[in-house]
Amino acid sequence: MKILNQEETKRIADKVMSFSKADECTVTINGSRTGNIRYARNAVSTAGLVENTQLQVQVAFGKKQGTAVINEFDDKSLEKVVRRAEDLARLAPENPEFMPTPDKQVFKASDTFSKNTDAIDPEYRAQVAAYSIEACRKNKLVAAGFFTDQSAFETIANSRGVFGHQATSGIDFTCTVRTEDGRGSGWVRRDATDVHNFDPRAAAEVAMEKAMRSVDAKALEPGRYTVILEPAATSDLLAYMFNGFDARSADEGRSFLSKKGGGNRLGEKLFDEQVNVWADPWDKDTAVVPWDNNTMLARERMDIIKNGKIANLNYSPYWAKKQGARAVGAPGNIVMAGGSKSTAELIASTKKGVLVTRTWYIRMVDPQTVLLTGLTRDGTFYIENGKIKHPIKNFRFNESPVTMLNNIEEVGRPEVLQGDESQFSLLIPAMKVRDFNFTSLSDAV
Numbered sequence: 136m137k138i139l140n141q142e143e144t145k146r147i148a149d150k151v152m153s154f155s156k157a158d159e160c161t162v163t164i165n166g167s168r169t170g171n172i173r174y175a176r177n178a179v180s181t182a183g184l185v186e187n188t189q190l191q192v193q194v195a196f197g198k199k200q201g202t203a204v205i206n207e208f209d210d211k212s213l214e215k216v217v218r219r220a221e222d223l224a225r226l227a228p229e230n231p232e233f234m235p236t237p238d239k240q241v242f243k244a245s246d247t248f249s250k251n252t253d254a255i256d257p258e259y260r261a262q263v264a265a266y267s268i269e270a271c272r273k274n275k276l277v278a279a280g281f282f283t284d285q286s287a288f289e290t291i292a293n294s295r296g297v298f299g300h301q302a303t304s305g306i307d308f309t310c311t312v313r314t315e316d317g318r319g320s321g322w323v324r325r326d327a328t329d330v331h332n333f334d335p336r337a338a339a340e341v342a343m344e345k346a347m348r349s350v351d352a353k354a355l356e357p358g359r360y361t362v363i364l365e366p367a368a369t370s371d372l373l374a375y376m377f378n379g380f381d382a383r384s385a386d387e388g389r390s391f392l393s394k395k396g397g398g399n400r401l402g403e404k405l406f407d408e409q410v411n412v413w414a415d416p417w418d419k420d421t422a423v424v425p426w427d428n429n430t431m432l433a434r435e436r437m438d439i440i441k442n443g444k445i446a447n448l449n450y451s452p453y454w455a456k457k458q459g460a461r462a463v464g465a466p467g468n469i470v471m472a473g474g475s476k477s478t479a480e481l482i483a484s485t486k487k488g489v490l491v492t493r494t495w496y497i498r499m500v501d502p503q504t505v506l507l508t509g510l511t512r513d514g515t516f517y518i519e520n521g522k523i524k525h526p527i528k529n530f531r532f533n534e535s536p537v538t539m540l541n542n543i544e545e546v547g548r549p550e551v552l553q554g555d556e557s558q559f560s561l562l563i564p565a566m567k568v569r570d571f572n573f574t575s576l577s578d579a580v
C-alpha cells in the first residue's frame with residue numbers, strides 16, 4: 136500500500152470512529168517503505184524493499200479496554216476491526232490505572248521528512264555498497280555492511296478531537312571492515328534524516344582506516360584509564376541511563392533516580408556541570424514527531440539535565456495525576472551539549488589514554504546505579520603524548536554512565552546517532568572521561 140497523505144488518513148480515522156459504539160476510541164495508522172542492501176565478504180548478499188501499512192484501534196467501555204490491529208482498509212474491514220476491539224474490551228477486566236484519552240492537542244509540525252531520502256532507489260543503495268566493496272578489494276580488506284532507508288508516516292486520532300499526521304524519513308548505515316587475516320577490524324555508523332548529510336565514501340574510509348591501524352594489537356593491563364569515547368561508543372552507554380528518566384520508577388525505588396526513603400532526585404546535582412541534556416522535537420538534526428504515540432500528548436522542548444542537575448522527569452498521565460504533577464508527551468530525542476573539538480583534537484590534548492571506537496554486548500549489572508558491563512570492539516588504541524601510539528587488545532569494562540558523566544574532562548563535537556539500545560534519536564558528543572574502569576582483556580578483534 137502506498138504512503139498515505141493527511142487527507143487519506145483523516146478520512147480513514149473518521150470512518151473508523153464513526154463505526155465505534157464505545158465510550159471512547161483512538162486510532163493509530165502507520166505506514167512505511169523501507170529499502171535495504173546488505174553485503175559481506177566484499178559481495179552483496181541481500182537487497183530488498185518492504186512496504187507495510189497498519190491500523191490500530193483501541194476502545195474503552197468505562198475502564199475496560201480492547202485493542203485490535205488490521206492491514207486492510209476497505210469499509211468492511213474497518214468496521215470489522217472496530218467490532219473486534221469492542222468485543223475484546225467487553226471481555227477485559229477493568230484497568231485500575233485507566234486514564235481517558237486526552238482532549239484535543241495542538242501539534243506544531245517538526246522537520247522529519249526529506250524528499251532526498253524519499254527518492255532513494257536501488258541504484259543508490261547499490262552504489263553505497265560498491266564504495267565499501269571496491270575500496271576494500273583494492274586495499275586487501277574485507278567489508279560487511281548494512282544500509283537502510285525509510286520513508287514513512289504516522290497518524291493519530293481520537294474521539295475527543297485529537298488528530299496528527301506527519302511524514303518521516305531516515306537512513307541508517309553500519310560497516311565493519313577487517314583485514315584479510317582477521318587481525319584488524321574497524322567499524323563506522325552513520326544516521327541521518329536527509330541522505331544529503333550522509334557521505335558513504337567518507338564513512339567507509341573511517342572503517343578502513345581503523346581496520347588497518349588496529350593490526351598487531353598489544354595487551355595493556357586492565358585498570359582505570361583516561362578514555363576518549365567516540366560518539367557511537369558514548370551513545371550506547373548513555374542510552375541505558377536516558378531510558379531511566381521515568382518518575383514512576385524513581386518514586387517506586389526502581390531507578391538510579393530514586394531517593395533513599397522514597398521520592399525521586401529531581402533537582403539534585405548528579406553530574407559534572409558540563410552536562411546539559413534536553414529533548415526538542417524541532418531540533419534541526421534530530422527532529423521527531425511532536426507527539427507521544429503512547430499517550431497522544433504533545434511533546435515539548437524540555438531540559439532533562441541542566442548544569443549537572445536533574446531538571447525534569449517523564450510523568451505518564453496516570454502517575455502525573457497520582458503525584459499531582461503535569462503529564463507531558465515522552466521525549467522522542469535526546470540532545471547533549473557538546474563542544475567544537477573533533478575526536479582528533481581530543482586525542483591531541485591527551486597525555487596518556489585509550490581511544491574507544493565502539494562499545495558492544497552491553498548488559499545491565501545494577502539498574503539502581505546503571506552499572507553496565509560490555510566490551511570494546513573494532514578499533515581500540517593507546518594514546519601517548521597526544522598521538523595514537525599503537526592498537527591495543529580489547530577490554531571488558533564495568534562502568535556506570537552516571538559515574539562517567541561525573542568524570543568528564545572534555546566534550547567534543549556531537550554526532551547524530553540511533554543507538555542500538557535506545558528508543559530515542561540522539562545527538563551525542565565524543566567525550567574524554569577519566570578513570571574509566573577496564574576490568575579484563577578480550578582477545579576478540
